[in-house]
Amino acid sequence: MLKSVTESFARVIHGLTVGHLTDHVIQRSKRMILDTLGVGFLGTSTEVFHKASEYSKIYSSNMSSSVWGRPDLRLPPSYAAFVNGVAIHSMDFDDTWHPATHPSGAVLPVLMALAEALPSSRTFSGLDLLLAFNVGIEVQGQLLHFSKEASDIPKRFHPPSVVGTLGSAAAASKFLGLSMTKCQEALAIAVSHAGAPMANAATQTKPLHIGNAARHGMESAFLAMLGLQGNKQVLDMQMGFGAFYANYSPQVLPNLDSHTWLLDQQDVAFKRFPAHLATHWVADAVTSVRKHLVTDRALLPTDRIERIVLRIPDVQYVNRPFPDSEHEARHSFQYVACTTLLDGGITVPSFYKCQIDRPQVRELLRKVQLEYPRDNLPSFNTLYCEVSVTLSDGATFTECSDTFYGHWRKPLSQEDLREKFRANASSTLSRDTVERLLEIVENLEDLEDCSVLTTLLKGPSPPEMVSKSIQHLTIPSYNLS
Secondary structure, three states: OOOHHHHHHHHHHHOOOOOHHHHHHHHHHHOOOOOOOOHHHHHHOOOOHHHHHHHHHHOOOOOOOEEEEEEEHHHHHHHHHHHHHHHOOOOOOOOEEEEEEEOOOHHHHHHHHHHHHOOOOOOOOHHHHHOOOHHHHHHHHHOOOOOOOOOOOOOOEEEHHHHHHHHHHHHHHHHHHOOOOHHHHHHOOOOOOOOEEEHHOOOOOHHHHHHHHHHHHHHHHHHOOOOOOOOOOOOOOOOHHHHOOOOOOOOOOOOOHHOHHHHHHHOOOEEEEEEEEOOHHHHHHHHHHHHOOEOEEEEEEEEEEEEEEOOOOOHHHHHOOOOOOOOHHHHOHHHHHHHHHHHHHOOHHHOOHHHHHHHHHHHHHHHHHEOOOOOOOOOOOOOOOEEEEEEEOEEEEEEEEEEEEOOOOOOOOOHHHHHHHHHHHHHOOOOOHHHHHHHHHHOOOOOOOOOOHHHHHHOOOHHHHOOOOHHHOOOOOOOOO
């Protein structure tokens, strides 16, 4: 029995095989991969993606990988992973897990970049991809379970920048076939790359947290391959990985013959609109209240609305009374509530500056009040949102949401997940390519060579698709009821 936590993680990373994958884990992880690819394609339209890709062009290498949806742009693998990771989180549209993190965005870009860049003599199958992806997800989940603080919506560090970096290193180590010793070194190196403060939430810098986690994890694996060494007990120590979380209490992982996947026990949440996950409870509750305020299919005049009360957990970085940018609006309980009330739903264009600055929105924002019930704890597993709208005649309508559609307790149907992917990926790719990607990912365990997938990810897109601006897309308004 191993006594070192760090060594037990290395043993799991090195020792897990395709035979350990369960049907349940394969199905769930395929859904995660499909959703992540879709939001990544959509994210290539954003300003932060453009800035990150322009910066990355200064780097060159004998090895190169594609930037998704950009057939004319190739970068060194670590920077392709960085740019694609930024795209995935650029709209805050990627999956969310419990304990809180965005698990897929730090892992998938690494594996896609490596599958394309490594020598053609090495062929990676869909099962190879699924195994390495799930190793990266599993490492994140296990680390998050070592601290009670990690169960709450974060206050200090953005979790993907911490556990995502180690998940990326684990996935890369698995894909590269590193020895157990080198897997251990890769984790140690990754810890020194980890961490980003929550102060940069709701800014253009936050998507870099995912991109950097992907890049730094891959670099950690490469450095370990070259023999770089770190502290072999880094996950065991308070001054190691324990520096990121209070009440850190690491445990040696079980032997491989008794391994169970956390993804088997805990599914992820898929977002139906691009904003912080906690705002999805708000949108759900407001949609229910709105039914009381609509006459002849039109909302009552906003001047008849006296007060809007949101009873939510105390999450300060999502408390933004008057957001001034798309990133602030995506992290604003108030904005999501008012926009849902006005429009009956949230779509990608809901976060354009012209929508944020609408006079009707600003008028309603001034009427919003927040309350923090003591029993409404800041956890994605337990939080709720209660909304009360009071009219000028004194009438008050109240509705509550404790689980929205898309949460792991009420998961998106496969068809709705497909429709989200189609809407997002069609921003960049042709319809035929979108449908082919969908088919491949849904049958990923049968794919013999991942080069089929990586070829589709880079395009090519017809000229009319490349020139198409995101402003002209029609993105479905997902039913919030």
